[in-house]
Amino acid sequence: MYIPKINAMTDREEVVAFMKQFSFATIITAKENFPVATHLPFLVSVKEDKIILTSHFAKANEHWAAVVENKVLVIFTEPHAYISPKNYDKELNVPTWNYISIHAYGQGKLITRTDKVIEILEATIDNYELAYMQQWNSLPEDFKLKMIKGIVAFEIEVTELQAKKKLSQNKTDAEQRRIIDSLSDSNKDNEQHIADYMRRNLEIR
Secondary structure: OOOOHHHEOOOHHHHHHHHHHOOEEEEEEEEOOEEEEEEEEOEEEEEOOEEEEEEEEEOOOHHHHHHHHOEEEEEEEEEEEEEOHHHOOOOOOOOEEEEEEEEEEEEEEEEOOHHHHHHHHHHHHHHHOHHHHHHHHHOOHHHHHHHHOOEEEEEEEEEEEEEEEEOOOOOOHHHHHHHHHHHHOOOOHHHHHHHHHHHHHHHHO
């Protein structure tokens, strides 16, 4: 990913927090020069200082076989916002887009033990809808095992991170504050998220 120095996101904790917050990501592999992508929810964890991404495919989706055969790219990107030149001091300007994006590279490993797959499913429930756990616990074991046979769980140890936050860092403080005010007034969640990130970025400086 092209990352100008001014847009580099270097705080590892901030990167991991972003991945956890916007965890519905795109996993991409390439074989014989042909790229394939699948959109999946990921559990993001840090174990022994290594970032681990965990998820599962539907077994019918043959993409799962590629995660152990090739290097994997997982892209986390969610909040983004159109930036109007009306926020700038000078008329000689053009529109642009603000966003945050994380590219995580690594090698995949399939998880086949039934107890480990159940652990992943229950961790996913815990992460996304804890209230569902009671219903999950009441489901018949044969039903759970049937569901488990229909998926392929895997994890990726991240070996390289590329992180970019394009938040109008090349603009003046006054221009950035106008952009923040404009986005904060929006009824779109994405634009409000970008305003929050811009506000934090200004405070950190």
